[in-house]
Amino acid sequence: MSRSSAQPDSGPASPRIGVYVCQCGGNISDVVDTATVAKTAALIPGVALSKVHAFMCSEPGQAMIAEDIRNEHLNRVVVASCSPFLHELTFRTAVHRGGLNPYLYEHVNIREQVSWAHHGDPAGATVKAIRLVAAAVHRLRHVEPLEEIRLPNHRRALVIGGGIAGMKAAGDLAGKGLDVVLVEQSATLGGRVNELSTLFPAEESAAPLVRRLNDDLQAHPRVVVLTETVVKAVSGFMGNYDVMVGPAPAAAGAASGADPQEGRHLTVGTIIVATGYDYYRPAEGEYGFQRHPQVIPMPEFITLLARASGETLEWQGRPVRRLGFMHCVGSRQIEGVHPPQPDGRVNDYCSRVCCTTALHQALAAKRRFPRMAVFDFHQDIRTYGRGHEDYYLRASQAGIMFFRFHGDDPPVVEPGSNGTPIQVRLKDWLTWGEEVVAPLDLLVLAVGMTPRDNRGLVSLLKLPVGADRFLQEVHPKLRPVETAVNGILLAGTAQAPMAIDETLASASAAAAKAAVLLAHDEVHLEPFKARVDPEKCVGCGVCFAQCAYDGALVREEGQREGAPITRAKVNPGLCVGCGACVAVCPTRAIDLQGWTLNQFEAMVDGLLSAPQPVAATNSNPVSDGRTH
Amino acid sequence: MSSDYQPRILVLATLACAYPGADAVGQAHLEYPSNINILRVPAPVVFPEDFYLHSFAKGVDGILVTGCGTDCPFEGVYPKLSRRIDRIVQRMKAGGLEIERLRLTAICTVCIKAFLKEVNQMNDKLRALGPVKTEAAAALWRQSLADLRVAAGLPAQAS
């Protein structure tokens, strides 16, 4: 009853298809009459031979296919056996061994989706197996040989950002023997870590850590470090990025007009984005910020404490006897409670490191100035990391006083009434929610992390940005350092708030993915990509709007019947093979290689036109009538 | 309908989710009717409206599109697919085809119960409805082909 309008793609003039039906040692043949399936399959036009085997996946089964291809001149093969997830690759390889293109093969699942799912209906199962085989045979008439797509690969990485994430990623790649260019917009490497003193949880100094990372870079001649440099333009795709770098805006002003770096082109295979974070900048009046000079953000306090000398900590000439730390400043914000950020959203995320940073600094202050009273205002103490809880324990033992507030009712900072310049008023939920007042000489705001404002880079690289404004990975678990743009990777706090050890792990993970991308002189891609038939493309352009992958479909000027025409062309380096473009093409000029619409139409025809079962005389030679 | 009527049901199942989900049903040796035929597809967004309507015109009684839902591995594809299925359903409604013949749903790799529920429900509904009206479907199919051309700014009929 086939009424297909499908035109054969460019299948063989005379298909000679071999059909192999696996009994799976009774797993299939106890339900499906495999001999009947084979006998009936022989009636389908194009089928040159059909056979039954107890274990098609066994070496003799595979060898039989390869021999038949050679001796019987088969040009297409169907195996009806278990799920394609188990053995499609096995039989593609067997077909290839026989001398055929591995894609001239169709796998039919008659175990998981027939014998195991219809054991109460053996007759129905047998008919269904025949239908599925017929669909496969029909499809094979439209199947062409396919080849892996190979693109030249420039085995060099670009790392954007010279903080610890960028330094670590670049050092790792160089250490593995790959070429790396590291660009940093400022004059020095090390980024935000340069502003820190002692680091938790190892209690080592920040400077040696940066120095070690730097030594690692210097040790490898394969690393080119370009400071005061930014990315100006990017084109291309995985394996073939053309990047123009030039002087950073601030540096350009200082340099002479004819900067030799202006417009320097780099060809790289992959790009790691390690642009880091900024500290949250409190709004004027937020926890008294900028209204009271005794309210300072954490980075300022870290510097103050690191430089402190003498018996007492002094702030603006006044001794600090009572010191407070306010958690969650710029983090865990609640709509309607906290003023929105410039884009209208609040920072509803946790900045991950501020709790431990606050306790680390509180303890450091207490250790340095034992008589100082230290107060901690938090919602939850999130000392989650290895060794972090220790700071919380020690802080409690050291007599640091903890107060707990609710995010929707944050503490208020006001002028002091008991001889201190300021005081914090809050409902403390560690004591029945009673209102308490804590007089302070200095309040440190544990400011959260916000994404760097790198709108320019985001638009140059077409980077996806999440609801929290940090750069967005493809999938947090399947592909945590990859972006939706193939070949562009994320490292460190450009992606989300992270502690130093986590930043380094993330950078190395990105480097590992980069090393994979740069492993060969060619990038190998599966052939299942869209392809445009220029003969059929009329240049209507409707496909472009369907493609979510920037650059996967490009416009190409050409001629059609003497007139100029703008056709679609697929860039296989960027196409993911989703097929969204295929469905809207009015002339069927685009198809997914390996999954063409004609092939699907043919499969439907095969399902509908399958022959009735022809009973085999010697049915089920292996079966002994067991059911399960 | 006579009790032995078996509708011809096509299930389009995504490689990432629904196809392994259907495998899991077999691995658990749970049964569903043998008139359910499953084809694996990378993403059902590849199918134009005419594919579905043409299939009905050829005698497919029902099509169950089983995808990954919001877990779709391809960007922006799922909303496109669900809008397209909606449009086909509107066409079917207007052209006198029962809309129960087409359904879009999400099936995960271990969603055994959901798979069984979906295929059994469709089978029951189609058994009640009887065979598809192929002539009505053919008219809708031709219209959808013409509309596809018009949407692209081409004359409704290929020259």
Place this chain on the structure above:
Amino acid sequence: MDDPRPSPSPVDVVVVGGGIAGLEAALDLADQDYAVLLVERESSIGGKMIALSKTFPTLDCSSCITTPKMSAAFHHPRIRILTSTELERVEARAGSRRVHLRRKPTYVDNGLCIGCRLCEYACPVEFPDPFEEGLGAQRAIAVPFSNALPQKAVLDARHCIACGACVKACPTDAIRFDQQEERFTVEAGAVILATGFGLNALGLKPEYHASQSLNIISPMQLERLLAPHGPYGRVLRPSDGKVPGSVAFVLCAGSRDLSLGVPYCSRICCMYSIKEAMLLSGALPVADLTVYYMDIRAFGKGHEQFYQNAKAMGINFVKGKVARIDPVDHDDLSLRVELEEEGGRVEERRHDLVVLAQGAIPVLEPATALGVPAAPDGFLNQPDTVRITCTDIEGVFAAGAALGPKDIVDSILEAGAAAMEAARFLAARAPASSAAGKSTASPPSVHA
């Protein structure tokens, strides 16, 4: 394919542990052409993740995002997988590491087994299924679970009555009652330990009386109850099959407690408990769900928003210490709670089902496996603050929960980092002709 032992030729990297961290590390290395041997002590790869229902904070189906990695590793031409194989110890010598392994008998020839489960159907014995955390039943010979890899039957000698029914049922004559434990050694350029974590006992706190009620369950048991294909097909109380109307989560039930020997935070419990509560609110729409906590540590990407969503959904979060849990009539449980936000007021609360957030504890003994002392928390020591996946032994790296409790995302990142460090280590030792660190080892061949 009878012989499960590796060929005598050395491999570039031995990855110990086939959970998500081990899989990721193995793939990252194999994709750079290194020859990898992945050893897993259980009978399937997939680790803890393959048993989870859904994952936070995206709520994707855990199986759906684990199986692609399992499958990619399983079919990778540069990865060879040995399941049911345990690490005995790593012996570091000048320039090489000798990995001593022990393969437990599965009594099945994996080269012949086709995973058809006919033996399983023929087996007359059932015992509490470890994959279902004891809640379901497993036969003495069985394919471990539905998406196990390899899909091969494994015989449990502790429960098999040696009746021979499986031998008769097997279509390929794959069952080998004479299989023996084997010990062997593999030379490796580098080693990655991705051995994961364990969980401390539910009954650790005597005042919780976990041994007296089947309705005090572990989070992994709840994962199985919530899984689409779990032991009961739905969430029921293990004591009597009742649909629970009130479920309590007790956080920090095995962590942040010096008296239990686990002073540290287990890092994952807040989030999985919130996730489980969310999934329960879908599975049991009328149920009353309460989370008793000390601090909610929703620190990861998207976690805080997830927590706020859970609150908005009506899940009760109560800051309080659960002082004791007592079984009461009708299999219910009475919780004595010190409500911290009400000045320590003590209240008795009743629930149908209580989930105790166990502490995450080490499974690998660094002293035995490497001959080096463990860090104070019992996990592997991290001596290098720049190369955080290095251990005390040169050329031996670690990733994931082997270095302390960690969620899936952080484990995967560390796995990538360990793979990178291992690749650097190998590249630095490679002959000049293969400066890019290309493998000189022969590709592994057999999956077991």
Place this chain on the structure above:
Amino acid sequence: MAALTEAHKAALKRFRELRKQKGGDPGKAAAQFRQERKAVESALKRGPATVPELARASGLPAHKVLWHLAGMRKYGTAQETAQDGDYPKYASTLSPAEAPAPAPAQP
């Protein structure tokens, strides 16, 4: 069904002996399992019932009944039917003759 060869029998014998040396004997547990399973199957013969009802009918603790039902569901000899208050009901899928071959569980 394939018969046991002499080699199979010898291997089985050695397996049993070796296990005896190690002190393991699962025979008792297996016998108890079979006895309990029978009790649940026969309790189900009276028609669909909840776990507490089956526990009363079989004399087994409720949790054991639930565990057996989990196994029976997995291997296709029991299925969930309706719900009675807070308790789902279970029914046997075995034919009255209690055919040993498990029948498929219907959703």
